Amino acid sequence: MTSVSHHIPDHIMVAYVAGSLPHAYSLVVASHLSMCDRCRTRVAAHEAVGGSVLDSYATQDVSGDLRQRVFDQLDDPFEEAPRFERSGIFPAPVMEALGGLPPKWTPLGMGVRQSILSEDDQGTVRLLYIPSGQAVPDHGHNGLELTLVLQGAFRDETGYFGVGDVEVADDDLEHTPIADDGMPCICLAATDAALRFRSFVPRLLQPIFRI
Amino acid sequence: MRGEKKQKTEEKGDPKAPSHRKPNMLTSLSDQLLAADAPLATVDGDTANQREGESVGQESLTDQTVWMLAVRDHRDRQAFGRLFDYFAPRLKGVICRSGLPPSQAEDIVQDVMLTVWRKAAMFDPERAQVSAWIYQIARNKQIDTLRKEKRPVPEELKLPEETQEDAAQVLALDQETQKLRVALGRLKPAQREMVEKAYLGELTHADIREQTGLPLGTIKSRIRLGLERLRHELKEQGLT
Numbered sequence: 001m002t003s004v005s006h007h008i009p010d011h012i013m014v015a016y017v018a019g020s021l022p023h024a025y026s027l028v029v030a031s032h033l034s035m036c037d038r039c040r041t042r043v044a045a046h047e048a049v050g051g052s053v054l055d056s057y058a059t060q061d062v063s064g065d066l067r068q069r070v071f072d073q074l075d076d077p078f079e080e081a082p083r084f085e086r087s088g089i090f091p092a093p094v095m096e097a098l099g100g101l102p103p104k105w106t107p108l109g110m111g112v113r114q115s116i117l118s119e120d121d122q123g124t125v126r127l128l129y130i131p132s133g134q135a136v137p138d139h140g141h142n143g144l145e146l147t148l149v150l151q152g153a154f155r156d157e158t159g160y161f162g163v164g165d166v167e168v169a170d171d172d173l174e175h176t177p178i179a180d181d182g183m184p185c186i187c188l189a190a191t192d193a194a195l196r197f198r199s200f201v202p203r204l205l206q207p208i209f210r211i
Numbered sequence: 212m213r214g215e216k217k218q219k220t221e222e223k224g225d226p227k228a229p230s231h232r233k234p235n236m237l238t239s240l241s242d243q244l245l246a247a248d249a250p251l252a253t254v255d256g257d258t259a260n261q262r263e264g265e266s267v268g269q270e271s272l273t274d275q276t277v278w279m280l281a282v283r284d285h286r287d288r289q290a291f292g293r294l295f296d297y298f299a300p301r302l303k304g305v306i307c308r309s310g311l312p313p314s315q316a317e318d319i320v321q322d323v324m325l326t327v328w329r330k331a332a333m334f335d336p337e338r339a340q341v342s343a344w345i346y347q348i349a350r351n352k353q354i355d356t357l358r359k360e361k362r363p364v365p366e367e368l369k370l371p372e373e374t375q376e377d378a379a380q381v382l383a384l385d386q387e388t389q390k391l392r393v394a395l396g397r398l399k400p401a402q403r404e405m406v407e408k409a410y411l412g413e414l415t416h417a418d419i420r421e422q423t424g425l426p427l428g429t430i431k432s433r434i435r436l437g438l439e440r441l442r443h444e445l446k447e448q449g450l451t
């Protein structure tokens with residue numbers, strides 16, 4: 001994985017570490033971290049800063065019985081949250097979002113498929129499957145778009161993106177990613193608003209496809 | 212991997228080790244210190260380095276690291292109590308800042324401290340200093356209480372088994388973190404406030420990008436050594 005050359009920028013990483021990054025993007029960041037040791041170490045550095053903030057923060061007295069309440073529970077049985085493992089091209093955070101099951105693909109036309117992993121009012125995160133040589137449907141987006149390559153590769157006006165690379169597209173980037181020749185490109189993509197796939201689906205149908 | 216580790220310990224016939232880690236130099240040191248109830252450690256790494264005696268100046272590990280290792284390796288309740296007394300009021304401080312009522316904030320503090328106890332085996336002082344580790348647990352808990360979905364976290368690193376922790380590395384990380392703390396302490400109040408806002412989740416990624424006052428450069432230069440070491444370690448172990 002030394003070939004990863006497009007990483008998570010600092011401002012997004014700090015927001016991720018601090019927990020202010022919306023869920024959809026956080027899933028992309030966590031997935032990239034699972035594939036990139038360089039960003040993993042950068043995250044560790046930012047966590048050290050967070051630790052310093054905690055460490056030097058003004059203390060606030062806790063209720064007298066809190067300590068005892070905690071000690072009383074030390075021996076209580078507890079349930080470990082289920083842990084997911086990487087499966088094939090999908091890193092653990094994606095497997096967790098998939099609930100451990102294979103993705104359920106929905107066709108978008110021209111061989112392109114999607115599988116929505118999570119959506120809320122702050123963003124949507126989906127898997128995209130793009131046949132080799134095929135362009136990602138022309139899509140406007142209003143805010144930040146993060147796209148992580150899990151299989152294959154794509155290129156667009158800004159460069160070449162292979163497995164592990166993240167493309168960070170801010171507000172105004174108009175881009176037309178095209179899947180590289182060879183194998184289908186599978187990406188994890190997060191956006192803050194419904195994508196507008198102009199070429200394939202009339203706007204009126206969008207609610208049906210949830211795109 | 213945990214299983215293998217445990218097995219190794221059992222083979223050596225050491226039923227005393229309750230966690231998956233074998234007692235090592237560091238923990239025996241923490242034992243000595245805790246048993247003697249001596250002044251545990253000094254936070255002033257530079258002074259400690261000049262002391263004679265123990266190689267690599269192990270005595271200069273922070274109190275928090277020593278307590279955490281005692282909790283991890285020996286399920287030491289006294290050490291856990293000290294961690295609680297140190298971190299609980301700080302955790303309450305940062306959690307209340309987010310506007311949660313005190314009782315709810317204390318529920319999160321309780322949850323965080325129980326996680327520290329239960330997940331102690333995951334604490335790896337070569338990769339994270341105690342405060343950084345607890346900060347991360349607290350961020351996760353705080354976000355999980357606000358959302359229905361769990362906060363996405365990266366895959367756990369599958370590091371090969373090590374028989375001993377590298378005491379020099381643990382110490383170096385500890386000291387570098389202390390230097391970082393000093394550097395952050397020297398920031399102008401407005402900058403300091405900005406760091407707190409950014410790392411306590413009060414700024415969006417777009418805010419952070421606009422914030423030229425945020426001393427990301429200082430942060431990077433202060434922890435560069437630690438980063439390089441960690442990357443080197445990952446490379447050595449063929450994870451890249």
Ligand SMILES: [Zn+2]
Pocket residue numbers: 004006007008032036037038039040
């Ligand atoms: Zn990276």
